[in-house]
Each structure stands twice: as C-alpha cells, then as structure tokens.
Amino acid sequence: xxxxxxxxxxxxxxxxxxxxxxxxxIKYFLSRNNDKPVVLVQGLGFVGAVMSLVCANALNKEYxxxxxxxxxxxxxxxxASINDGFFPVTxxxxxxNEYYLKAKEKDNFYAxxxxxxxxxxDIVIVDINLDVQKKSSSDHGLSGFxxxxxxxxxxxxxxxxxxKENVLILIETTVPPGTSxxxxxxIESEYLKRGLSFNNVKIGHSYExxxxxxxxxxxxxxxxxxxxxxxxxxxxxxxxxLRTIIKTDEYPLTRLGxxxxxxxxxxxxxxxxxxxxxxxxxxxxxxxxxxxxxYEVIDAIRMRPTHKNIMLPGIGVGGYCLTKDPLLASWSKQxxxxxxxxxxxxxxxxxxxxxxxxxxxxxxxxxxxxDNYLKGKKVQLLGVSYxxxxxxxxxxxxxxxxxxxxxxxxxxxxxxxxVSYWEEIDINVSQDLDSLNQDIDIVIxxxxxxxxxxxxxxxxxxxxxxxxLIYDTIGILSDKEIDIxxxxxxxxxxxRGDI
Amino acid sequence: xxxxxxxxxxxxxxxxxxxxxxxxxIKYFLSRNNDKPVVLVQGLGFVGAVMSLVCANALNKEYxxxxxxxxxxxxxxxxASINDGFFPVTxxxxxxNEYYLKAKEKDNFYAxxxxxxxxxxDIVIVDINLDVQKKSSSDHGLSGFxxxxxxxxxxxxxxxxxxKENVLILIETTVPPGTSxxxxxxIESEYLKRGLSFNNVKIGHSYExxxxxxxxxxxxxxxxxxxxxxxxxxxxxxxxxLRTIIKTDEYPLTRLGxxxxxxxxxxxxxxxxxxxxxxxxxxxxxxxxxxxxxYEVIDAIRMRPTHKNIMLPGIGVGGYCLTKDPLLASWSKQxxxxxxxxxxxxxxxxxxxxxxxxxxxxxxxxxxxxDNYLKGKKVQLLGVSYxxxxxxxxxxxxxxxxxxxxxxxxxxxxxxxxVSYWEEIDINVSQDLDSLNQDIDIVIxxxxxxxxxxxxxxxxxxxxxxxxLIYDTIGILSDKEIDIxxxxxxxxxxxRGDI
Numbered sequence: 001x002x003x004x005x006x007x008x009x010x011x012x013x014x015x016x017x018x019x020x021x022x023x024x025x026i027k028y029f030l031s032r033n034n035d036k037p038v039v040l041v042q043g044l045g046f047v048g049a050v051m052s053l054v055c056a057n058a059l060n061k062e063y064x065x066x067x068x069x070x071x072x073x074x075x076x077x078x079x080a081s082i083n084d085g086f087f088p089v090t091x092x093x094x095x096x097n098e099y100y101l102k103a104k105e106k107d108n109f110y111a112x113x114x115x116x117x118x119x120x121x122d123i124v125i126v127d128i129n130l131d132v133q134k135k136s137s138s139d140h141g142l143s144g145f146x147x148x149x150x151x152x153x154x155x156x157x158x159x160x161x162x163x164k165e166n167v168l169i170l171i172e173t174t175v176p177p178g179t180s181x182x183x184x185x186x187i188e189s190e191y192l193k194r195g196l197s198f199n200n201v202k203i204g205h206s207y208e209x210x211x212x213x214x215x216x217x218x219x220x221x222x223x224x225x226x227x228x229x230x231x232x233x234x235x236x237x238x239x240x241x242l243r244t245i246i247k248t249d250e251y252p253l254t255r256l257g258x259x260x261x262x263x264x265x266x267x268x269x270x271x272x273x274x275x276x277x278x279x280x281x282x283x284x285x286x287x288x289x290x291x292x293x294x295y296e297v298i299d300a301i302r303m304r305p306t307h308k309n310i311m312l313p314g315i316g317v318g319g320y321c322l323t324k325d326p327l328l329a330s331w332s333k334q335x336x337x338x339x340x341x342x343x344x345x346x347x348x349x350x351x352x353x354x355x356x357x358x359x360x361x362x363x364x365x366x367x368x369x370x371d372n373y374l375k376g377k378k379v380q381l382l383g384v385s386y387x388x389x390x391x392x393x394x395x396x397x398x399x400x401x402x403x404x405x406x407x408x409x410x411x412x413x414x415x416x417x418x419v420s421y422w423e424e425i426d427i428n429v430s431q432d433l434d435s436l437n438q439d440i441d442i443v444i445x446x447x448x449x450x451x452x453x454x455x456x457x458x459x460x461x462x463x464x465x466x467x468x469l470i471y472d473t474i475g476i477l478s479d480k481e482i483d484i485x486x487x488x489x490x491x492x493x494x495x496r497g498d499i
Numbered sequence: 500x501x502x503x504x505x506x507x508x509x510x511x512x513x514x515x516x517x518x519x520x521x522x523x524x525i526k527y528f529l530s531r532n533n534d535k536p537v538v539l540v541q542g543l544g545f546v547g548a549v550m551s552l553v554c555a556n557a558l559n560k561e562y563x564x565x566x567x568x569x570x571x572x573x574x575x576x577x578x579a580s581i582n583d584g585f586f587p588v589t590x591x592x593x594x595x596n597e598y599y600l601k602a603k604e605k606d607n608f609y610a611x612x613x614x615x616x617x618x619x620x621d622i623v624i625v626d627i628n629l630d631v632q633k634k635s636s637s638d639h640g641l642s643g644f645x646x647x648x649x650x651x652x653x654x655x656x657x658x659x660x661x662x663k664e665n666v667l668i669l670i671e672t673t674v675p676p677g678t679s680x681x682x683x684x685x686i687e688s689e690y691l692k693r694g695l696s697f698n699n700v701k702i703g704h705s706y707e708x709x710x711x712x713x714x715x716x717x718x719x720x721x722x723x724x725x726x727x728x729x730x731x732x733x734x735x736x737x738x739x740x741l742r743t744i745i746k747t748d749e750y751p752l753t754r755l756g757x758x759x760x761x762x763x764x765x766x767x768x769x770x771x772x773x774x775x776x777x778x779x780x781x782x783x784x785x786x787x788x789x790x791x792x793x794y795e796v797i798d799a800i801r802m803r804p805t806h807k808n809i810m811l812p813g814i815g816v817g818g819y820c821l822t823k824d825p826l827l828a829s830w831s832k833q834x835x836x837x838x839x840x841x842x843x844x845x846x847x848x849x850x851x852x853x854x855x856x857x858x859x860x861x862x863x864x865x866x867x868x869x870d871n872y873l874k875g876k877k878v879q880l881l882g883v884s885y886x887x888x889x890x891x892x893x894x895x896x897x898x899x900x901x902x903x904x905x906x907x908x909x910x911x912x913x914x915x916x917x918v919s920y921w922e923e924i925d926i927n928v929s930q931d932l933d934s935l936n937q938d939i940d941i942v943i944x945x946x947x948x949x950x951x952x953x954x955x956x957x958x959x960x961x962x963x964x965x966x967x968l969i970y971d972t973i974g975i976l977s978d979k980e981i982d983i984x985x986x987x988x989x990x991x992x993x994x995r996g997d998i
Contacts, residue, residue, distance in 0.1 A: 177785075177791075209803070224799075224802045254798075254802070256791075257792055257795065258791065260789040260790060260791045261792065261795065261796055264782070264785065264786060264791050264793075264796055265796045265799055268782055268796065269803070269806060271778075272778070273805070273806075275774070275778050275845075276775075278845060279770075279771070279774050279846070282843045283763070283767055283770075283828075285832075285841075286763065286828065286831075286832045286836075286843065287763060289832065289840055290676055290677065290759040290763060290831075290832075291757065291759060291836075292676075292755075292756070292757065292759045292763050293760065294763075297760055297763055297767065300725045300753040300764055301767065301768050301771070303723045303753070304708070304723065304768070306772070306808060307768060307771060308807065309808040309809075310771055310808075329782075329785065333784075333785045333789075337788045337789045337790075341788055344781045344785065345781065345848070346778050346781055346849075346852065347778070347781065349844070349845060349848070353845065
C-alpha cells in the first residue's frame with residue numbers, strides 16, 4: 001500500500017517513496033551549485049523552513065541549501081512541496097514567498113529525506129523540534145511533564161555518522177540547557193567510531209527569535225542574535241556564518257561564554273514572558289472579584305518606564321515556545337546539569353497557570369448562565385490563532401475553549417482573517433467578517449487581531465442583532481464600543497469586573 | 500517616671516508630655532495661618548513626613564500643614580523634632596532639607612499628637628503604616644502571614660470622630676485592596692453618631708511612588724499619579740488637590756474607576772517588581788549549577804525591547820514595599836472582596852523566594868569552606884542599605900546576612916556611604932572607603948552603591964591585601980576587576996557559576 005503525506009495547505013497528496021534513496025537528485029542539485037558552500041538545514045518546521053530561505057538568500061554569500069526532514073506521513077509533504085513549488089509555511093509576510101521564489105529561480109534550495117546529503121554539508125543547522133510531554137489535570141493545569149531527548153539524539157547521531165571532518169554544526173533548536181554539550185559528545189563518539197578526527201569539527205548554539213507574522217523573515221535576518229561555541233574556534237566559526245545571513249551592523253551579535261549560557265538565555269527569554277503573563281492572570285481574577293477594570297489599571301502602571309513590560313490578561317497563552325520552554329529549563333535543572341538539583345517552581349507554575357486560562361475563560365462564560373443554557377446556542381468565535389496578526393494555530397488557547405463549547409453542544413461559527421483552515425481541529429474558518437451569521441446568540445472575541453479593534457462596521461453589525469451576549473476574553477473592546485453594544489446586549493469582559 | 504522618645508539621627512531625647520493636650524499650640528499655629536486651607540497629614544513616617552513638606556511647599560496654593568503622629572516612644576520624637584528644627588527623615592535629596600527650611604521660614608508647618616487638630620482640617624492625608632505580620636521558616640521563606648487592620652481602623656476612627664462635614668480625606672497608605680471602602684463605612688458611621696451629614700465628605704485614594712534617595716521630593720512632586728474617589732465629587736476633589744502639589748502638566752494624573760482599582764494598582768506595581776526579582780532568583784541558582792554567567796545572559800536578553808524590564812539577581816529584596824505588598828493583595832483577595840476566594844499564589848511565592856535570598860547568599864559563602872571556617876574570620880561588608888544610592892535600611896536583606904555572620908562568630912566591619920548609624924542593628928557604620936581595615940579575610944559586596952562600581956582605587960586597595968575571599972553578591976564587579984583581583988584572591992559572584 002502506498003503511504004501518503006498530504007500538504008494541508010494545498011490539499012495535494014504526495015506518495016512517500018518506498019525506496020528511500022535520493023542520492024542521484026542530491027548529486028544533480030549539487031552539480032548545479034558546485035562552487036557554493038553547502039548549508040544543510042535539519043528540520044523543515046516553522047523555523048527550519050524559513051531559516052533555509054534566509055540561507056538561500058544570504059546577504060553576502062551564495063550557499064547551496066539542502067533542507068532535510070523525515071519521510072514520514074506528517075513531514076514528507078514538506079520536502080515534496082518545497083521541490084514541487086509550494087513553500088510549506090503560510091505567512092502574512094510577503095517576503096516568505098518572495099524569498100522562496102528567488103531561491104527557486106537561483107536553483108540553490110533543495111529538500112530531501114536522505115541522509116546521503118550530510119556528507120556534503122559545510123554547515124549543518126539543527127532546527128528539529130524538541131517537545132515536552134505534558135500531563136494535565138482536568139482544568140489543563142500541569143500535573144507533570146517529561147522531556148524525551150531520543151528523537152533529538154537520533155538526529156544528532158545522523159550528523160555524527162555522516163558529516164565530514166571540518167563541518168560547522170549550529171544547533172538552533174530550543175533545548176534543555178546542557179543539550180549542546182550532550183550533542184557534542186554524541187558527535188565526537190560517532191566520529192571516533194568512523195576513525196575520523198573530531199579536532200576540526202565546530203559545534204555551536206545560537207537561537208533565533210522567530211516571530212510568525214508579517215515580519216517573519218526580518219525576525220531572523222534583522223534582529224539581535226546570541227550565540228556560543230563549545231570552544232573558541234567553534235564560536236568564531238558560528239560568528240563568521242551568522243555574519244553572512246544577519247544584518248549584524250544594525251543588529252550586533254552577542255557572544256556568550258558557553259553553550260549552556262545561550263541555551264539558558266533562550267528558555268529564560270520565553271519563561272520571562274510566560275511568567276509575566278501567568279502573574280497577571282492571578283491579578284485578573286482578583287480584579288474580577290473586586291469589580292476592577294484591570295485594563296485601565298495596567299494602562300496607568302505602564303506609564304512608569306520600569307513597568308512598561310507588564311502584560312495584559314487574556315484567554316490564554318499559545319504557540320510553540322511559551323507553553324513548553326519553562327519546562328525544558330526546569331527539566332534540565334533537575335536532570336542534566338546535576339542530579340539532585342531542584343527545578344524551577346515559579347517557571348513551572350507559570351506554565352500551569354497559563355494552561356488553565358482557556359478553561360477558566362470557558363467556565364466564566366458558563367457561570368453567566370444556568371446549567372445547560374449553552375446547549376444548542378449559536379456561538380461565533382472571532383479569532384482562532386494564538387496571536388494577533390498571525391495565522392499560527394499551534395497550541396492556540398482557542399482550541400481548548402472550542403473543545404469545551406463542542407462538549408456543551410454549541411453550534412460554533414469560526415472567523416479568523418489569517419486562518420482559512422484550522423489544522424488542529426480539521427475545520428474550515430471563514431475569513432469574511434462582513435457576512436457573519438445573523439442568527440447567533442453569543443459572540444466571543446478570542447484573538448486580538450487588529451481587524452477586530454476599532455472596527456466601527458463590526459460594532460454596528462453586532463449592535464443591530466437581537467439580544468446577544470458579547471464576551472470579550474482579551475479586552476479588545478473600547479469603553480465607547482461597550483457603551484454602544486450595551487444598549488441592546490450583555491457585554492462581559494475578562495478581567496474587568498462588572499461593567 | 501518620664502517617658503522618653505529619642506531622635507535616632509540627632510540622639511536628642513524628647514520627653515513625652517504627661518498631659519496630652521496641645522490645643523493651645525494648634526490654635527496659635529492656625530492663628531498665624533488663618534487664611535489658609537488646613538492640610539492634616541496623618542503619619543510622619545518616610546512618606547507622610549515628606550508629603551507634609553510637599554504640601555507646605557505646594558506649587559500654586561498656600562496651605563497650613565499639620566503633621567500628626569502618636570505620642571509613643573517610637574513616634575513622638577518625629578513630632579518634637581519637626582517643631583524643634585530637625586526634619587525626622589535623612590535623605591540624600593538636598594530638596595528635603597531645603598523644603599523643610601522653607602516651611603519653617605514660612606511658618607506653615609506644625610506637628611502634633613493631638614486629635615484636637617482634626618476639626619480644623621480641610622484635607623486629611625492618611626499616610627500611616629500598615630504592616631504585614633509574617634511567619635517565616637528557618638531559611639526566611641514564608642510559612643504564613645496575617646494582616647491586622649486594627650491600627651489603621653483606629654486612625655480612621657479618629658478622622659470620623661473629629662473632622663468637619665466638608666472635609667476631603669485622601670488615603671495614601673498602601674492598603675489591602677478594599678480598605679478605602681471599609682474606611683469610608685467607618686467614617687460614615689462615626690459622622691452619623693455625631694449627628695453630622697456625610698453627604699459633603701469626600702473620600703479618595705491615591706498612591707505615591709516615593710523613592711527614598713536623591714529624588715525623594717521629585718518622586719512625589721514630579722511623577723505620575725493615579726487616584727480615585729468613592730464617588731465622582733470625591734474624585735474631583737482629589738484631582739483638584741493633587742493639581743496644587745504635583746506638576747500635572749508634565750506628569751498627567753490618571754483617574755481610575757473606583758478605590759479598589761487604585762489600591763490594586765499600587766500593590767500590583769510592587770508585586771510585579773517582587774515577582775520579577777523572585778523569578779530571576781531561581782534562574783540565578785540554575786546559572787550557578789550550569790556554570791553560566793547570568794549577568795551576561797541578562798545583558799543579551801535586555802537588547803529586546805519586550806524584555807528590558809528583566810531584573811538582575813542579588814543578595815535579596817528589601818525596603819518597605821516589595822517585601823509586603825504582594826501579601827497585602829493576597830490577603831485582600833481572600834478576606835475583603837469576598838470570602839472563599841483563593842489568594843495570589845505566584846505573588847506569595849515571590850515574597851517567600853525573595854525572603855530566602857540573604858540566607859541563600861550566606862549559605863553559598865559557607866559552602867565555600869569547611870564547617871567552622873567562618874568562626875573568627877574578619878569580614879568587611881560593603882553596603883548595608885537595601886538599595887543602591889540610598890541610606891534606607893528598612894528590611895534590608897543585609898540585616899539577615901549580617902545576623903548569620905554574627906551567629907557564625909565573625910568579626911564584622913561595616914561600610915556604607917549613605918548610612919552612618921544602622922538603626923535596626925543599633926551599630927555605627929563607617930563612611931570612609933579609603934581606610935578599610937587591612938587585616939580582613941573576606942570582603943563582601945552587599946549593596947550596589949555606585950561608589951563601589953568602577954572604583955579603581957578600591958580595587959587596587961583590595962588587590963594589595965593578602966589572599967582575600969572576595970564575594971560579590973550583586974554582580975557589581977566587572978570582568979576586568981575580577982581578573983585583577985583573581986591574581987591574588989579568590990573571587991565568587993552569585994549567579995555567575997565558576998569564574
């Protein structure tokens with residue numbers, strides 16, 4: 001039986017080859033690029049795919065770029081799509097497609113599943129995913145978690161078993177701090193087995209600060225970078241490479257003392273945000289109980305320069321990083337750098353608190369009514385992605401909220417200006433805000449897209465409907481809009497107390 | 500027997516009068532200021548005393564200012580000193596004494612213990628302290644806490660029993676949110692008992708953002724203010740008053756919806772800082788275990804505008820606010836706004852984590868040696884105040900650290916450029932950095948005063964001594980300074996891993 005891997009964006013099916021040998025294609029690609037250093041990007045996910053484009057369109061160097069991923073049902077389509085003319089990541093950043101087309105035109109970007117390619121790599125960039133296995137309680141609070149390094153280690157082993165002696169290996173994956181050192185040991189041991197010298201292998205760690213959205217490419221190419229190496233020659237080599245793909249004159253590089261430092265820096269950045277959100281979550285509950293509009297309080301506090309980064313509450317925290325990076329750190333603290341060390345309780349509590357947010361938001365809605373009231377109600381969700389201005393639905397808090405509505409037997413209508421197909425739920429999403437269903441009972445603002453803010457037409461359309469419940473989980477409605485809507489509707493805003 | 504109250508700054512003793520009647524003096528003071536509205540400031544602590552000065556030197560209004568406090572051993576000296584020509588708060592801000600002298604010259608500032616003064620007040624400003632009673636475990640982590648409102652309520656009762664019908668009462672004390680409403684009920688009930696109308700009483704809440712230090716006065720007069728009232732006329736009245744003492748054209752006022760909102764805003768501001776510190780504390784431990792210099796990591800992270808407010812680790816959190824305000828909030832959430840609500844676990848954990856910092860810092864020092872090594876060692880502490888550039892020793896983390904050194908039978912030498920007498924320990928502090936004891940074993944940087952940073956002479960002096968242990972708990976030493984000191988000494992820095 002044929003194994004199929006489907007591109008969820010184009011719906012095109014690709015047959016996974018039985019005989020996993022792509023060597024001829026790789027050789028032919030390299031023959032067309034035979035004077036260029038070869039960059040091999042391991043992992044074609046949200047970061048790796050775009051990183052490949054940035055390398056294929058380097059600032060002051062011509063690379064031959066080979067993207068690799070697994071020939072699995074969930075990943076093979078990325079490889080096939082890249083070679084077939086469709087970039088596997090949709091983005092509101094026009095530069096993404098522009099860079100892809102340029103690379104295709106220059107013919108310096110090829111994708112493969114075959115580790116045969118590794119032997120030609122001058123630079124390997126590790127961008128594979130490393131997930132946390134969470135155990136959650138019924139309110140989605142954290143009841144435990146684990147980190148499985150085996151997939152990551154196996155990818156690193158591929159490098160050690162196939163690469164040449166003077167390769168630069170740049171790990172960009174967000175890892176539990178200490179992992180680059182483990183990777184280095186694996187690679188060294190594989191080189192020794194092959195009778196090769198490890199002396200000229202350079203290994204470094206550097207993390208991107210990729211933001212999906214309208215500045216996707218710029219968030220790699222035009223942003224500050226932190227890097228390190230397992231030794232000085234490695235760090236120098238990483239620096240030399242980064243200078244070819246990042247505008248380092250405007251965004252200077254920062255070298256840190258060792259790979260543990262850059263690894264900690266990455267997860268600390270994301271943990272800092274996760275913690276600041278979770279902190280405000282408890283105050284949001286407090287504000288509701290005390291009849292206080294937390295949004296106006298935070299506006300007042302932000303006038304202090306020392307308090308500008310204070311966050312706003314909302315329906316939840318999503319995306320790939322903030323939901324797991326604090327746990328990677330806590331796991332590392334307990335398991336890598338030394339046995340017997342304690343974890344990071346505040347950082348773990350941050351994840352747990354944030355994970356509970358969508359369930360809380362749903363329960364808040366439910367508490368406005370008698371039991372069973374929600375059954376059969378027609379509910380319009382405005383926004384399904386986890387972040388304003390972005391079509392990224394990975395770990396979107398709206399998913400948990402949506403599932404609760406399904407359990408309550410609501411009829412759900414979805415809208416998101418950036419999402420036409422919601423992969424995690426396998427459902428289509430409307431992108432037409434002007435023709436919302438006229439027959440709805442509840443409208444819920446779930447993502448803070450700018451299309452929903454200060455939108456007079458939307459407010460007028462909603463005001464015209466009969467006796468809606470309007471539930472703003474993210475504080476996007478202005479006082480004036482609430483005044484207009486309250487004439488005919490009930491308006492509830494998370495973190496605002498009674499209006 | 501005579502009861503004495505001693506001014507700890509001048510060492511002058513004041514006899515507390517037996518007959519607590521100051522009415523003649525009050526009448527005489529008012530007769531000398533008989534055309535001016537009377538501002539009565541309740542509480543002559545760090546905030547109330549300076550607030551009195553700001554009112555006595557209002558921007559565009561002439562007030563007669565009466566400061567009040569209790570005729571107790573711990574407070575009477577403040578009253579007596581003010582009338583005697585000595586301002587009861589020492590400050591590095593030259594404006595403090597300047598404003599005090601101006602007020603004395605204008606003769607519009609008087610202090611008393613006698614509630615007889617209340618009946619003349621047009622404006623009462625409540626600046627009395629409200630403390631948290633903490634229970635701590637042996638590492639100073641929080642094992643429980645309570646809030647006792649009785650002292651506060653009794654002061655509010657004084658207002659209700661003595662003030663006139665059209666008074667403005669402005670509560671500035673940091674209180675558990677909900678307290679202004681409680682105060683309002685107490686005052687109304689006392690007015691009713693006296694057969695007076697409560698209709699014209701205005702009650703509001705506004706918090707200062709006082710920073711002890713070189714900008715003490717400016718932190719009141721030239722800074723953003725948040726305020727509210729129990730009703731609109733109250734809020735208007737507060738606004739009118741604040742416009743006379745604050746440069747509101749440069750620092751616009753922010754009115755919030757109700758007194759709960761401003762009360763929450765105040766404790767949220769301080770809890771935000773406390774939480775950001777405690778968060779970095781756990782990462783500081785992580786960095787030590789992983790051999791990472793957290794200071795360079797944080798420098799790298801701060802390049803992101805969204806991460807500018809990330810804090811640095813240190814020896815601990817001190818002062819009057821950050822050590823208790825998160826607890827006031829959590830207490831209120833559980834006890835005032837509704838019974839049965841949960842507290843604020845992250846905010847409580849923040850206080851507990853921060854409270855443990857000095858004990859951790861001491862244990863880190865101890866762990867460098869064998870048991871009993873510290874006994875008899877000569878230890879020089881650089882800095883005793885809780886904050887750089889400031890002589891404020893209230894709740895200084897150095898106090899706990901000092902007490903641990905005492906327990907270990909160290910011989911301790913103290914230096915602080917801003918503190919000559921350490922009230923909490925009852926001990927003198929040297930202010931002469933050039934003549935440190937030459938016979939010391941351990942030098943510990945405990946406060947980040949600018950006098951210790953980039954001080955070549957200090958580093959040279961230290962470098963010259965024999966085989967010191969230099970312990971930097973706050974990361975004040977630069978890499979270059981560490982290099983110099985390491986030639987002859989062992990250098991340890993909290994949060995830096997092995998150097």
